[in-house]
Amino acid sequence: MQFLLAVEGAVAQGLLWAILALGSYITFRLLNFTDMTVDGSFTTGACVTAICIANGIPPIIALLISFVAGGLAGGITGFLHNKLEIPEVLAGILTQISLYSINLRILGRANQQLLQYDTIFKQVQRLFASIGLELSSDRIAIVIGLFFVILVILVLYWFFGTEIGSMIRATGNNEAMVRALGQNTEHTKFIALIIANSCIAIAGSLVGMYQGAADVGMGAGAIVIGLASIVIGEVILRRVVAFGSKMIAVVVGSVIYRIIVALVLQLGLSTNDLKLITALIVALALFLPNAVSKHNAKKARELAAKESQNA
Amino acid sequence: MLKIENLTKTFDPGTVNEKRVIDQLNLQISQGDFITVIGGNGAGKSTMLNLICGVYPADGGKIILAGSEIQDMPEHKRAKDLGRVFQDPLMGTAANMQLDENLALAFRRGKRRGLNWGILEEEREIYQKRLARLGLGLENRLSDKIGLLSGGQRQAVTLLMATLNTPKLLLLDEHTAALDPNTAEIVLDLTDQIIVEQNLTALMVTHNMQAAIDHGNRLIMMDEGKIIYDVRGAEKRNLKVEDLLRLFQELSAGGGPSDTMLG
Numbered sequence: 104m105q106f107l108l109a110v111e112g113a114v115a116q117g118l119l120w121a122i123l124a125l126g127s128y129i130t131f132r133l134l135n136f137t138d139m140t141v142d143g144s145f146t147t148g149a150c151v152t153a154i155c156i157a158n159g160i161p162p163i164i165a166l167l168i169s170f171v172a173g174g175l176a177g178g179i180t181g182f183l184h185n186k187l188e189i190p191e192v193l194a195g196i197l198t199q200i201s202l203y204s205i206n207l208r209i210l211g212r213a214n215q216q217l218l219q220y221d222t223i224f225k226q227v228q229r230l231f232a233s234i235g236l237e238l239s240s241d242r243i244a245i246v247i248g249l250f251f252v253i254l255v256i257l258v259l260y261w262f263f264g265t266e267i268g269s270m271i272r273a274t275g276n277n278e279a280m281v282r283a284l285g286q287n288t289e290h291t292k293f294i295a296l297i298i299a300n301s302c303i304a305i306a307g308s309l310v311g312m313y314q315g316a317a318d319v320g321m322g323a324g325a326i327v328i329g330l331a332s333i334v335i336g337e338v339i340l341r342r343v344v345a346f347g348s349k350m351i352a353v354v355v356g357s358v359i360y361r362i363i364v365a366l367v368l369q370l371g372l373s374t375n376d377l378k379l380i381t382a383l384i385v386a387l388a389l390f391l392p393n394a395v396s397k398h399n400a401k402k403a404r405e406l407a408a409k410e411s412q413n414a
Numbered sequence: 415m416l417k418i419e420n421l422t423k424t425f426d427p428g429t430v431n432e433k434r435v436i437d438q439l440n441l442q443i444s445q446g447d448f449i450t451v452i453g454g455n456g457a458g459k460s461t462m463l464n465l466i467c468g469v470y471p472a473d474g475g476k477i478i479l480a481g482s483e484i485q486d487m488p489e490h491k492r493a494k495d496l497g498r499v500f501q502d503p504l505m506g507t508a509a510n511m512q513l514d515e516n517l518a519l520a521f522r523r524g525k526r527r528g529l530n531w532g533i534l535e536e537e538r539e540i541y542q543k544r545l546a547r548l549g550l551g552l553e554n555r556l557s558d559k560i561g562l563l564s565g566g567q568r569q570a571v572t573l574l575m576a577t578l579n580t581p582k583l584l585l586l587d588e589h590t591a592a593l594d595p596n597t598a599e600i601v602l603d604l605t606d607q608i609i610v611e612q613n614l615t616a617l618m619v620t621h622n623m624q625a626a627i628d629h630g631n632r633l634i635m636m637d638e639g640k641i642i643y644d645v646r647g648a649e650k651r652n653l654k655v656e657d658l659l660r661l662f663q664e665l666s667a668g669g670g671p672s673d674t675m676l677g
């Protein structure tokens with residue numbers, strides 16, 4: 104029973120963090136850009152929402168402001184890379200580091216409690232209560248997480264099917280071709296970084312409201328969690344090729360990651376061990392497909408050798 | 415159509431590797447010219463094409479395309495008027511995208527890209543017809559990922575992509591060099607066919623002397639960043655491979671070994 108409750112919480116977390124993983128998917132997989140902005144833009148999303156709510160701004164507006172703030176963060180990485188010609192990884196790290204100071208400025212201190220304020224979660228919970236449905240906060244988070252995940256997937260599905268969205272996907276494949284076809288690749292990268300970090304900030308905003316607090320350190324390691332979700336999804340749903348199904352795989356990966364975490368915590372490990380465990384999961388998920396294909400190749404060679412002996 | 419005046423390019427200036435690759439180059443191309451370009455390794459053929467496209471800026475000189483100076487324009491703006499096929503079959507297409515998606519990207523070369531849907535249903539019919547004319551059976555593979563096609567097929571698709579939206583100038587850089595002789599022949603024939611049908615102006619770099627003689631109406635030979643030989647019409651048609659090799663030895667700065675011309 105206790106474990107089932109833990110799984111419910113894991114699914115809730117998984118769905119909220121899936122929005123971050125979808126953002127990372129845009130940069131890492133579609134654009135083929137190693138964007139390190141993530142940890143910073145996630146925290147910015149949470150901090151902006153917290154300070155807005157604490158100042159009496161309606162939670163949904165706070166979420167929208169976080170969305171814009173995340174886009175700005177992505178835009179800065181794009182600017183550093185495009186205009187100052189800083190290598191992509193370093194450009195993201197510079198933004199991430201500077202966001203730490205900026206987030207402290209936004210919040211005015213290291214953390215901001217939200218327990219005494221209204222959030223989207225509490226509003227939706229009241230809404231359900233008013234029609235006679237008393238849902239636990241985890242279940243409310245699942246409803247809200249699902250809503251935003253579906254919304255984000257639909258918008259991304261549409262956007263990456265448009266002319267400019269197609270060009271962003273092509274930029275991730277072959278920049279020289281994109282320029283030869285008359286598209287400025289600085290623009291495609293800039294737009295993709297903005298969209299990705301807007302999504303990531305939405306995740307930060309929702310996670311902050313769900314936890315009832317924003318903390319300037321809450322984004323540490325977020326990038327690895329996003330990557331873990333992506334690679335777990337790819338390992339589990341290996342055969343999917345369509346863009347829509349790939350995004351669903353990312354969401355599935357995010358939820359499974361949280362269930363693994365819940366399991367590990369049940370086994371008695373502490374939350375302090377989580378970063379190490381996450382890194383192990385990513386390493387394993389990246390290693391497994393390679394190991395499997397190497398094993399298959401070896402099998403094929405052995406078979407071929409046998410056949411040539413028999414011949 | 416295209417006029418190049420005193421074009422100059424030096425790589426790694428001010429270092430021990432400093433190398434003047436294009437040296438006060440002049441070239442005038444008329445509408446409808448189909449020029450084959452030959453020359454030894456490192457003669458500057460690819461660099462000349464890259465300078466026309468704006469892959470990197472020239473150090474000096476002018477490039478005038480259809481009356482307007484383009485040497486200071488960024489690459490993606492010049493692309494409006496230029497069709498390009500690279501030597502490497504992987505360079506011209508997006509491997510993880512479908513065949514029809516790739517064509518749709520090319521169909522919009524030179525147009526503003528916005529939030530309209532990236533590919534329309536009626537376009538697919540156009541693509542199917544154009545692909546059928548290649549005679550490679552690709553018309554039934556519109557939703558295959560390009561990465562699944564062979565090098566020759568990809569090169570034929572790149573050629574189609576470069577000319578889908580009629581360019582003012584078509585630039586081909588050894589676009590059959592990575593293909594087996596049979597496929598190279600097919601792609602070369604397609605090139606001829608498309609250039610004639612659309613009445614294109616084209617520059618084609620090749621290491622195949624015979625192809626350089628058989629195709630096009632004009633031939634230029636490059637060496638050390640300059641054009642050392644320029645021939646057209648009947649005189650070109652009557653050339654033999656031996657003539658070209660002999661000319662190369664006579665005219666090139668080093669008087670160098672003519673086998674470098676054969677790549």
Ligand SMILES: Nc1ncnc2c1ncn2[C@@H]1O[C@H](COP(=O)(O)OP(=O)(O)OP(=O)(O)O)[C@@H](O)[C@H]1O
Pocket residue numbers: 425426433435453454455456457458459460461462677
């Ligand atoms: N980006 C670059 N940086 C430095 N040197 C370069 C660069 N591109 C080309 N070069 C040098 O410029 C010279 C001319 O190169 P280019 O590629 O134009 O020759 P090419 O005529 O196309 O030869 P090939 O027949 O081998 O393709 C070569 O010596 C090459 O090493």
Ligand SMILES: [Mg+2]
Pocket residue numbers: 459460461587
């Ligand atoms: Mg070359």
